[in-house]
Amino acid sequence: MQRLRLGLAPYLLILPSFIYLAVFFAWPMGRSLQLAFVRDSQILPVLSEPQEDADVVGRLPMQIEVAVVDRLKTEELLPNGRTRPVYWFKVVGEAENGDTIEGWVHQKNLFIKSRTESDTARVVSGEGAKEWTLDYIERMVNDYRFQEALKTTLLLIVLILPIQFVLAITMALVLQSRLRGNTLFLYIYAIPLGISDLAAGLVWVTIFTQRGYLNTFLQQLGLIDQPYIFLSADRQHWMIVAIVLAEVWRATSIVMVIVVSGLQAIPHEYLEAGELFGANLWQRLRHIILPLLKPSLQVALILRTILAFQVFAVVVAITGGRVLTVLAYETYRWYDPGDSGFNNPNMAAAYAGFIMLISLAFALVYLRTVRTQEEAARE
């Protein structure tokens, strides 16, 4: 009896969060992944009579030429007192299976040069039909900007993560060392946590731009006569430097917070024992602290890598997104219905799915390689 109740209770407790995750994460994620593989194709039903509710005699694919053999003009009275001519065309065309289909279609489904005279027309719309496709994936992989974006994103990860981890561990050790005034360090280190990534990007733009702080500073030192243009197409390495600096400045403290909590979990006895046997700081770090920090480092690594695949605002602020691009920016551009975007949610979904896949792959690799000793011993 007792066992049974215990068996149900944990699941009941999990249920609310499970429902929350299912409704707000799993469901939208599944739908957006589906977008990457489903095409909203259209197919035109051809009717037996020139009326909306007539029988369907066959269906025609999009963008084919059809012969117009008859037409019917009716007039619809509009609420503003005008009339609107409505045409029905009797067309002959070839269905996908090769059958010849003859019947009536409404004007809105055809592109026709002259409604009164043309004897051919092109099928341009119909009713929606969904079909599975790999087109979007194929287009994404073959897109030149995709390869550029992937290269830049990976390059940024390779450059940023090691710097961040060395810095974060050093900062955490400084905080732990109980020096005088170490709370002051904590506050200073934590400031970037409260800054949005776009703001961080803009801060570094004002430093690196033609009339920015860096150029002014160098000019005052007398090192250069004219402002040096850091952010230009043929000096992409400077853009990378600016992005790396901005990202390190902005996102190192989150790693530090995780490392600090990991450090606090290490029992003092271990360190004292090490000291007793004459281990110096480096030896203690290498043989006691780092091995015991592995679980927190693993968490931080996974978190930082996933976030690095989503890096967006800093890159856009510094490069304008035209010269250097990253995966998240490409996703946005395909989605964006405005002037600089392509209004294509399917392609955006393909990119989003790719980012998810690559993040998952990295997370799995980390989970396997940065294992704690107990985990390794268990196998």
Next chain:
Amino acid sequence: MLRRKMRSLIVLLVILVLTGTLGAYAQTGKVTFMSTQFNTVEESDKARAILADFGEVDFVPSEEGPMIDLLKAEAQAGSGTVDLVGALHGTFPVLAQEDVLFDLSDLLAEIQAEYELPEAFVELGKLGTEDYQYYIPWMQATYIMAAHKDALQYLPEGADLNALTWEQLAAWAKNIYDATGEAKLGLPVAGLFHRFLEGYLYPSFTGGMVTGFKSAEAAAMWEWFKTDLWPYVHPQSIAYEFMQEPLLAGEVLVAFDHTARLINAFNERPEDFVGFPAPAGPAGRGFMPVVVGLGIPFTAPNPDGAEALLKYMLSPETQARVLKDLAFFPVVGGVDTSGLSAGVAIEAGAVAAQANSPDALPALLPVGLGARGGEINEIYRNAFSRIVLNGEDIQTVLDQEGANLQKLLDETGAPCWPPDAPSEGACQLK
């Protein structure tokens, strides 16, 4: 107590406005004019001042996307609020596909009986059909060149500013570079640069926008652009959106851009800057007119008012005021161009010289791409980035991006448009 009453009164008013109850009391003579142009506050005020002389007009500036959505929704509901629609040519194919616009052929005939309209623009308004006038051209803009007068001393020998060739432009930019040590030619690479490639370079060198995309002429053009022109283009061009600021700041001395994105330079310092036509290449002087049109939706509550307002907008007097106050160029003949501000006068001269030059080759915007118009721009931009910025092999890039272009044309079934020769079915690359 009083404040409470006031508050409920305000809430009631807001509800009334939102549900349109108040709107129902509007007078029948009112015309609602929705436009994607003039949607900054300053421009809207000037437009309203012009419209006020017509009568009671509710001028509603809007972005393109919301306007399309609104018109679609009104068509589905069967009743609407918008009488007259003003938008760029590129907006109309979407509206035509939704079948929401009246055929304005009869109205056009009335207008053409009084004033002259350019045949090419009237054709554009038919969107590829023969007898359905989706919009009537309203006004135009284009892209021209601007230069600081200090740059004129470096013009290559024998060059005529109003009949430059691309070779001469490159030589000019090189002279400036040699003399000042800086690249001072500016291109709006972060702005409307794709129009520079589609409507200016390609037509000038290949005679078309699309069919010659990967031709030998195109390869030679890119080679020239990369080695003869780009080294003398200001390196910050990749970040320029509008050229008027770098011109005014003195960062560049010669620039190419849309007339609306140069006007501040001409207006603020008319004595310092000159405007002139874009250069010509072996195939002619390619240039791209930007056409803004007017259409009337089926759901217009006041179609008579809309027609009257449309006629008013096309009268030479109104066209002159639009040019003077808003720097958009007229489409009808017989417009009085005296009394223009100095900046607009400079631009008007350059626009006329460009359109009337003997080798003029107008390149129009694509008609048949529908909602996928943005993708064609990206293909041209990608070709530029890969060839000029990344130094990839020219023919390889043109073949790959040409395949993307062909795919886009096949999928949309878009026939060739001027300056390419007309095609049966989807346009095919050479």
